[in-house]
Amino acid sequence: MRQLGTLAEADVVVVGGGPAGLCAAVEAVRAGASVTVIESLDRLGGNGPLSGGYLALVGSDMQRVAGVEDSTERFLEDMRREMKPYRRQFATMFDERLARQFVAGSPDAFLFLIDLGFTFDRIIDRPGIHSVPRLVALADPQQFRNVFSATLDELGVVVRHRTFAERLHLVDGRIDGVVVCSEETDRGVVRAGKGVVIAAGGFQAGQELRRRYQPEHLARTPALGIDTCTGQGHLMGQSMGADLINMPYIQSLVIVGSALLEDAIAVNVRGARFHDEMGPVSARLRALGEQPNARGFYVFDNRVMTRKPGLVSGLTESPVAADTLGELAGLVECDPAGLARAVAEWNELLGSSTRNDPFGRTIFTEGSPGIVEPPFRAARMVPGAMLTAGGFQVDERMRVLDVYGDVIAHLFGAGDCVGGILPPHQVGGVHLGSAVVFGRIAGAAAASGGDAG
Numbered sequence: 001m002r003q004l005g006t007l008a009e010a011d012v013v014v015v016g017g018g019p020a021g022l023c024a025a026v027e028a029v030r031a032g033a034s035v036t037v038i039e040s041l042d043r044l045g046g047n048g049p050l051s052g053g054y055l056a057l058v059g060s061d062m063q064r065v066a067g068v069e070d071s072t073e074r075f076l077e078d079m080r081r082e083m084k085p086y087r088r089q090f091a092t093m094f095d096e097r098l099a100r101q102f103v104a105g106s107p108d109a110f111l112f113l114i115d116l117g118f119t120f121d122r123i124i125d126r127p128g129i130h131s132v133p134r135l136v137a138l139a140d141p142q143q144f145r146n147v148f149s150a151t152l153d154e155l156g157v158v159v160r161h162r163t164f165a166e167r168l169h170l171v172d173g174r175i176d177g178v179v180v181c182s183e184e185t186d187r188g189v190v191r192a193g194k195g196v197v198i199a200a201g202g203f204q205a206g207q208e209l210r211r212r213y214q215p216e217h218l219a220r221t222p223a224l225g226i227d228t229c230t231g232q233g234h235l236m237g238q239s240m241g242a243d244l245i246n247m248p249y250i251q252s253l254v255i256v257g258s259a260l261l262e263d264a265i266a267v268n269v270r271g272a273r274f275h276d277e278m279g280p281v282s283a284r285l286r287a288l289g290e291q292p293n294a295r296g297f298y299v300f301d302n303r304v305m306t307r308k309p310g311l312v313s314g315l316t317e318s319p320v321a322a323d324t325l326g327e328l329a330g331l332v333e334c335d336p337a338g339l340a341r342a343v344a345e346w347n348e349l350l351g352s353s354t355r356n357d358p359f360g361r362t363i364f365t366e367g368s369p370g371i372v373e374p375p376f377r378a379a380r381m382v383p384g385a386m387l388t389a390g391g392f393q394v395d396e397r398m399r400v401l402d403v404y405g406d407v408i409a410h411l412f413g414a415g416d417c418v419g420g421i422l423p424p425h426q427v428g429g430v431h432l433g434s435a436v437v438f439g440r441i442a443g444a445a446a447a448s449g450g451d452a453g
Helices: 019-030 061-066 072-086 096-116 143-155 232-238 281-289 302-307 309-313 325-332 336-351 430-447
Strands: 005-015 035-038 054-056 120-124 135-138 158-160 163-171 174-182 188-198 252-254 265-267 297-300 320-322 376-380 383-385 399-401 407-413
Touching: 005 019, 005 158, 005 174, 005 430, 019 035, 019 143, 019 188, 019 430, 035 163, 054 430, 061 096, 061 120, 072 096, 096 143, 096 430, 163 188, 163 232, 174 407, 188 232, 188 430, 232 407, 252 281, 265 336, 297 302, 297 336, 302 309, 302 376, 320 325, 325 336, 325 376, 407 430
Parallel strands: 005 035, 005 188, 035 158, 188 407
Antiparallel strands: 054 135, 120 135, 163 174, 174 188, 252 383, 265 297, 297 376, 320 376, 399 407
């Protein structure tokens, strides 16, 4: 095999510029390490900017100010309850040790983001899913791109954009870097003196990998989020003997960012609303399947298009637009009178003081006038794959474990590459919340070399 040249060297190499990888990079620098981030896109943030911006954090300052009493056991019970219906569908390994570590790190994770310059605008109550309000919402999910870009520049972190991680590089059996390629440079090695953090996201966009764990007809469905989450990080770790768990746990959903739904309604071909748009993802999918011809549409107005273009562009199909609701109904072939009635009732609900929604919806945008500003838009509701729940077994320092439970030296995992915490992700906020908590731990551990204790 032709020997590869060295493209760059750093103490810590982070594969993936999403929330977990970015948190790892910050903490590694703060621990005294030099850091290079390998990112396949031309921008940072991963799926963070396309998300609803919800983090499930126990003991945050927002809970304290709101007088919310929460606990580790309460959150664990919520997670167990939400997983229960899926245990018959998927082989599930939920690591409660990891979950407790997630909860313990939540207050500091919140303060860490505040210190970087993140802003939160509300705490969200989701009765029936979270027993107490614990979802904290970012004022703008784009902060995952903007704040971290500025922070990494300030800290001197090298980011290699549009660079693709191919595999881990070994010298005398030891992981010493990552083999990468890009359009600008030859294939080569970015060497890591102390450790590699794999935070390359899930594998929902990797149909080839999904075929190993899903029936063909499901593996072909579209996926939520960016198209670079193909499971390359999972394969890199697996090539070193990493133990992958929960890989078949690939939940279906209607593909849409939750933050977009705060300002939208879902209607069927009769033009009528038919469920709580912000309810559990499984309930949304089930409700869609019960509609005539299993067809439904998200309806919103020009304000959403202006304020949340990234979330609109993340829809599987581009929305259609019209200056009137009647014209919009014609474009999507739904009943115009029904649509006009549904929008009028929604706007009236937003203007009321009680907001007693017939479908039990509790999440609304404060101060929203409703669906009022033309052009109005409608996007077809498309089922697909949710963010995946499978990934590495890790220890408390985010060191990746092999199939015998032994540490793979100099290799760390974070974010959606870690499997034990994600099965209860339908509660909401677990992907982002755990990405921050465990990304920080992985970065600090990698900076220390990770071999002690």
